Amino acid sequence: MKLITAIIKPFKLDETREALTGIGVQGMTVSEVKGFGRQKGHTEIYRGAEYSVSFIPKVMIQAAVSDDIADTAVETIRSAAETGEIGDGKIFVSEITKAVRIRTGETDEEAL
Amino acid sequence: MKLITAIIKPFKLDETREALTGIGVQGMTVSEVKGFGRQKGHTEIYRGAEYSVSFIPKVMIQAAVSDDIADTAVETIRSAAETGEIGDGKIFVSEITKAVRIRTGETDEEAL
Amino acid sequence: MKLITAIIKPFKLDETREALTGIGVQGMTVSEVKGFGRQKGHTEIYRGAEYSVSFIPKVMIQAAVSDDIADTAVETIRSAAETGEIGDGKIFVSEITKAVRIRTGETDEEAL
Amino acid sequence: MKIMKTRYAASVMAARIAAPMAAFAAVMTPAIAFAADAPPKLDSGDTAWMLTSTAIVLLMTIPGIALFYGGMVRKKNILTTLMQSFAICCLISVLWMVAGYSLAFTAGGSFVGGLGKMFLSGLKVDDLSGTIPESVFITFQMTFAIITPALITGAFAERMKFSAMLWFVGLWSLVVYAPICYSVWGGGFLGKAGVLDFAGGTVVHINSGIAALVAALVIGKRVGYGKEVIAPHNLVLTVIGGSLLWVGWFGFNAGSAVAANGTAGMAMLVTQIATAGAALAWMCCEWMTHKKPTVLGIVSGAVAGLVAVTPAAGFVDPMGSLFIGIIAGTVCFWGATWLKPKLGFDDSLDVFAVHGLGGITGAILTGVFAVKAIGGTSGMLEGNAGQVWLQLYGVSVTLVYSGIATFILLKVIDAVIGLRTDEQTEREGLDLVLHGETVP
Amino acid sequence: MKIMKTRYAASVMAARIAAPMAAFAAVMTPAIAFAADAPPKLDSGDTAWMLTSTAIVLLMTIPGIALFYGGMVRKKNILTTLMQSFAICCLISVLWMVAGYSLAFTAGGSFVGGLGKMFLSGLKVDDLSGTIPESVFITFQMTFAIITPALITGAFAERMKFSAMLWFVGLWSLVVYAPICYSVWGGGFLGKAGVLDFAGGTVVHINSGIAALVAALVIGKRVGYGKEVIAPHNLVLTVIGGSLLWVGWFGFNAGSAVAANGTAGMAMLVTQIATAGAALAWMCCEWMTHKKPTVLGIVSGAVAGLVAVTPAAGFVDPMGSLFIGIIAGTVCFWGATWLKPKLGFDDSLDVFAVHGLGGITGAILTGVFAVKAIGGTSGMLEGNAGQVWLQLYGVSVTLVYSGIATFILLKVIDAVIGLRTDEQTEREGLDLVLHGETVP
Amino acid sequence: MKIMKTRYAASVMAARIAAPMAAFAAVMTPAIAFAADAPPKLDSGDTAWMLTSTAIVLLMTIPGIALFYGGMVRKKNILTTLMQSFAICCLISVLWMVAGYSLAFTAGGSFVGGLGKMFLSGLKVDDLSGTIPESVFITFQMTFAIITPALITGAFAERMKFSAMLWFVGLWSLVVYAPICYSVWGGGFLGKAGVLDFAGGTVVHINSGIAALVAALVIGKRVGYGKEVIAPHNLVLTVIGGSLLWVGWFGFNAGSAVAANGTAGMAMLVTQIATAGAALAWMCCEWMTHKKPTVLGIVSGAVAGLVAVTPAAGFVDPMGSLFIGIIAGTVCFWGATWLKPKLGFDDSLDVFAVHGLGGITGAILTGVFAVKAIGGTSGMLEGNAGQVWLQLYGVSVTLVYSGIATFILLKVIDAVIGLRTDEQTEREGLDLVLHGETVP
Numbered sequence A, B, C: 001m002k003l004i005t006a007i008i009k010p011f012k013l014d015e016t017r018e019a020l021t022g023i024g025v026q027g028m029t030v031s032e033v034k035g036f037g038r039q040k041g042h043t044e045i046y047r048g049a050e051y052s053v054s055f056i057p058k059v060m061i062q063a064a065v066s067d068d069i070a071d072t073a074v075e076t077i078r079s080a081a082e083t084g085e086i087g088d089g090k091i092f093v094s095e096i097t098k099a100v101r102i103r104t105g106e107t108d109e110e111a112l
Numbered sequence D, E, F: 001m002k003i004m005k006t007r008y009a010a011s012v013m014a015a016r017i018a019a020p021m022a023a024f025a026a027v028m029t030p031a032i033a034f035a036a037d038a039p040p041k042l043d044s045g046d047t048a049w050m051l052t053s054t055a056i057v058l059l060m061t062i063p064g065i066a067l068f069y070g071g072m073v074r075k076k077n078i079l080t081t082l083m084q085s086f087a088i089c090c091l092i093s094v095l096w097m098v099a100g101y102s103l104a105f106t107a108g109g110s111f112v113g114g115l116g117k118m119f120l121s122g123l124k125v126d127d128l129s130g131t132i133p134e135s136v137f138i139t140f141q142m143t144f145a146i147i148t149p150a151l152i153t154g155a156f157a158e159r160m161k162f163s164a165m166l167w168f169v170g171l172w173s174l175v176v177y178a179p180i181c182y183s184v185w186g187g188g189f190l191g192k193a194g195v196l197d198f199a200g201g202t203v204v205h206i207n208s209g210i211a212a213l214v215a216a217l218v219i220g221k222r223v224g225y226g227k228e229v230i231a232p233h234n235l236v237l238t239v240i241g242g243s244l245l246w247v248g249w250f251g252f253n254a255g256s257a258v259a260a261n262g263t264a265g266m267a268m269l270v271t272q273i274a275t276a277g278a279a280l281a282w283m284c285c286e287w288m289t290h291k292k293p294t295v296l297g298i299v300s301g302a303v304a305g306l307v308a309v310t311p312a313a314g315f316v317d318p319m320g321s322l323f324i325g326i327i328a329g330t331v332c333f334w335g336a337t338w339l340k341p342k343l344g345f346d347d348s349l350d351v352f353a354v355h356g357l358g359g360i361t362g363a364i365l366t367g368v369f370a371v372k373a374i375g376g377t378s379g380m381l382e383g384n385a386g387q388v389w390l391q392l393y394g395v396s397v398t399l400v401y402s403g404i405a406t407f408i409l410l411k412v413i414d415a416v417i418g419l420r421t422d423e424q425t426e427r428e429g430l431d432l433v434l435h436g437e438t439v440p
């Protein structure tokens, strides 16, 4: 099984979620994160003092999927989350050695 | 070493943490996340406009453990976090190739 | 490629980020997390009722880097985030099998 | 002794004509009223109440409206929303001093006043307006001039340029607010015709409500409207704002008696009852149609009740106000939850549904429920059906004039500097892009 | 001049008996008071102050109590908590108009008033209550009728059904509040017996405090109470609420003079001193026992002081009020931090400790510190030990009647529709389940 | 009629010298004032307004200043910041009763008053201060004594020990505030010399502003200042606080007329205009220099305007106040955004820039714009250049005395118990370490 971690623009979350369920991914976990990268941050001014804020709000999606749909899932996320502008984000894939569904105790592919 | 990632119901956090320390896991990192899965979300209504909120608040525990207690840890989390109802969450296990304790520079098992 | 996950003290974030960009790491993703470990939590008192809060605010940095700079990156984070006091945090390294830049579709090392 | 008492009565008479709010107020201390020819004198009790009323009507805008609206927008636009109310408070204060008060309250034509009091020149410490210092009357009226455009901002929330907003509001205040205010309260044709508007149902609420509808249509829907979740980000702020509106409205309605007397007391009482009735009505409608009573609903209902009882406050009795409240709560609920989606415009925070429809409902019902023994005029239930037609006349004039003038103003500003922020700004949030600040 | 003095004294005597609220307060403009038989006249200054007092007592409930309580619950229940205060404000306003005012303030038996003023029928613009319009008196008293049940909601926070809450509060207001109010202030047996209660120590605080205790016992503990962390989610709201309570309490206590005179002034001054004393006392107790002075502590202490000085406000001098404050702060601290855990009930936001114990402390100490030259009655320190017994009598009657009646009401409602939400709802939060709204 | 006029004028003259607060204000109810030797009588209207003013000036500190400042600190110090204002409110209330009022307002030397009214002993219900009860005057002045040190806390925010803060504030109130207050308003040398200070430009704002500057210098910069991001954590709170300051300031300035009359009305009007002008000025300066108008900017500007018009409120006309506002907004903007970074001290929330510079600007401009017909004294524009020198004299004395005394107090406290928390505490946040509470 693979764990797909995608960091995307927040307003693309709903679209991406729908795309993923569209290809049969039934679960995912999302966190609010802040990203640093090529996309520049912004400046805030308080009584003349300028603060440059280098981190930009992003959303991180983590989805565990079976090996066979991993590539499809990556491509699905990529096309759903793309705007073509800088800061669209990244997708990382890594290996999971075990998965368990807490409610039932089912493991691995059955647990996803 | 293994990284155990568990997504559980928020009110089960304290119980799970205690169960883990019970078997000798001395550290863990927790984040607030939102989950999407079989458990249905809910509907919020604002002046007649209904919004369906599909993500549900969950808590994600990440704990790095040595290989030998990994299975016990997974089982410990599973039984502590279980309520038997839909939405109890998942546990994923993956491989860590290196661990470092920042304060001392100790590495791997010693760093956990 | 490696995914470096570092859990550090919040006020060390800026220093660490600068150290990482110093060695050529061009992107990273940060989340606010709560940590449990050797460092003790604190007690809050509300109308005489004491609550012990065992989780401490930390920041988690995740950075995907190419294999060749992984070790340097770990060491860079370690020295930037160190204060020498308990609770400085951990660094974990794991394997990434694939990386994609959403905007361009570039993959792996090119995507970082 | 006798002379002093007489003047009091005279001042009340003067207030009836010169001071709009007092319109047809009863002479409240009958035993004291002997002769009609003495000049009015300052009454410290009336003055005390009007100073207080001024303070709490200001509270309605900052932070009242600011928070009421601020809680309903998305977090990325909260500061922008607060800023609009705050900046309007500042801008209109200056404009009111420069020309607004003069246009609204000095003798002039039948539609707009003169320019004799521009810059408040010649104002003296002991100038009176009825039984209170004119300085107090000016400031009290200023707070009405402030809140009216601040209400409109709810319609174009989350997408208007700050500069365009300032231009619009400033011009609107002089071109729309001042004339309507003069026409109803300053000696103009609507007041003379006998249109009843105790505290601003027409001048403030219908006026801002129709302007809001026009603004929503001209500026267009928010990006993602109807597709993405655009939900209130923090209803705690909305509840605080709504509560402060309620409390401050006592200054608005009971203050419009321009005296601390029985009319003021009755206005306060009926305000409370109508508001409660409307809040419960909205809540019940919601409970029945959507299964759950909501906080946003009950607070919205309360504001609808406050709006509807505004024109009626000095004219109706407690039972009448209860009916006005219940009807207004129901009508505004229908406007916000059925009519708006049906017609499909994005009046973001329902200014038209609450202030426009609420104001119209209240204006008409004032004609129905007015009680002669309370405010000197009978309504339909006391056999004076003509009053309803008079009220409809006032409503129509306001809708037409304010609607058209607002449309022209917005189109001109749009042509010159543009009304709307670009899509990217709307995505990132106006707080950050327009003001360089955020609430994390 | 002498005549005036006499009238003044008489009025204070009257106040002592028929309570300060009573309509027949002194004519405060002495120059006008020539003969003892002149009918009371409207005083615009008194009216101004009572209009203001009404507004700021309303502010105590919305948003005062709403925020004070809202900050102390968990985030998932914040809107529910705000909603309770807001809905109570609406519901009681209507019920007070329908029957509450009549039951509490028209001539009747010795325990409850008559029904002659149901629906406020027959109320005229120039009806007076002492020197102010009766409409103002009705609205002022309405705000007291609103805040009393709103206080109780702190006891059953985070677990009561909204529908059950509405039923309970509505019935309680008619069955418990109105009779107690009548008995003390409306001409009933407690007032006649000479029980002193300037602004509601008995009527409002002991009454709500004991009802809160009973409610906490009947409804039971929150899920996880004593096991999980159930800590205040945002004390900023609590500080805002507490501050608004303090400010509004000037209307509560000084407004209870029903005039803008020396009694009102003294009531305001002693209110300020007692509150400050109690806040510092609670803070010091905390600092000594738990090592840290807390924000929640100092604000709680302030409320305890406000409660305790409520019955005393028109009767004691500054030094007396300082002692009352310090003692009340200490007693309530002990009640909330020692007694409650000891007895083990879940009065979630310490309504009994603060309002019940604070009210009892204040009622008794009023009997101790009353100064004849201030309010017309001597307390124990001036040799009138009997006053303390009278005060205890008032306290006991209220505790017994309110306690039993509350118990019966809750049991009946529980049997018919159920008081409590289910465990699942409590876990997820009442905001979402009952109202379909959340604060993220 | 003539007699009345004369008395009125006389009273204004008195106000010019002994200041509006002064106890011996005019008898405002003309009909009652037949002879010059009649004793002053209670006026219920004046009393009503002063009761109200007291309530809303209290609102300025809790929750006004508390929130205004609380929004500007980092989240980890929000409760500490609120706690400071709240605890000051409690502490000063008690100290004012114990000795402060006596030192500030009983006959004494030329610099400080006597001890005859310690513990307010001997205060009677019908003691008057002009036309209002002395109890009201005491409480009104108490709210001024409270807000002044509360303002200072902005300078040492986020790093002072709570215990040290209490000692400092308590001593400062007796050693600095009471004498300055006496000197200007209580019958002391500055008032006698003819220094104009209507509502506290010198007593409150310059006094707290210079103390703030000294405190910032003595306690030193916050850890990380100039290196890390130390930005306001929630400007919503700041907007609420700023708005409440604005509303409450009506009590501050118009209340300083100690009557509900034309002076109060004019004070309210010019307060509104100056505030609006200053807010717009700051906003425009910012828009031009930093490209973006900010919420923090416009609110800061409003406070600057409120400060600057404080000494002027009863002496200038609307046009004058507009100029005062615009100038003050610009000066304070320059102080906060240019001067402070230039000089490099960490006056954390810009107390000196806003209250110090704003107060100085206002004090001087009062000497420029004073209008004889309004407040009885001519300013420079009416040919009385000497008034400007008098104003500078008042400013200088206050700067020197308050500056030195504050320095000594802080140094002594530092030596005895230490002023500052340790670095670890500053890192973790004072909320948690000092008070054991946090806002998540």
Ligand SMILES: Nc1ncnc2c1ncn2[C@@H]1O[C@H](COP(=O)(O)OP(=O)(O)O)[C@@H](O)[C@H]1O
Residues within 6 Å of the ligand: A007, A034, A035, A036, A037, A038, A039, A040, A056, A058, A085, A086, A087, A088, A089, A090, C026, C027, C028, C029, C030, C062, C063, C064, C065, C101, C102, C103, C112
């Ligand atoms: N090496 C990396 N490791 C982890 N996260 C990264 C890395 N590089 C970028 N990111 C994440 O991806 C986001 C977008 O990256 P950025 O370089 O700004 O634009 P783009 O993806 O268009 O190249 C960043 O904000 C950050 O959250």
Ligand SMILES: Nc1ncnc2c1ncn2[C@@H]1O[C@H](COP(=O)(O)OP(=O)(O)O)[C@@H](O)[C@H]1O
Residues within 6 Å of the ligand: A026, A027, A028, A029, A030, A062, A063, A064, A065, A101, A102, A103, A112, B007, B034, B035, B036, B037, B038, B039, B040, B056, B058, B085, B086, B087, B088, B089, B090
């Ligand atoms: N494939 C997945 N990858 C990542 N997280 C998942 C996945 N499936 C479920 N989750 C997480 O587990 C939570 C519970 O899953 P759900 O399907 O609702 O119930 P259950 O665990 O009882 O089957 C989800 O809310 C989500 O956070």
Ligand SMILES: Nc1ncnc2c1ncn2[C@@H]1O[C@H](COP(=O)(O)OP(=O)(O)O)[C@@H](O)[C@H]1O
Residues within 6 Å of the ligand: B026, B027, B028, B029, B030, B062, B063, B064, B065, B101, B102, B103, B112, C007, C034, C035, C036, C037, C038, C039, C040, C056, C058, C085, C086, C087, C088, C089, C090
């Ligand atoms: N086994 C672990 N797995 C995941 N995170 C850990 C683990 N141990 C520690 N951490 C994280 O590192 C932080 C610091 O650890 P702690 O034991 O308190 O101090 P130190 O790193 O100095 O030994 C913890 O707060 C937690 O977030």
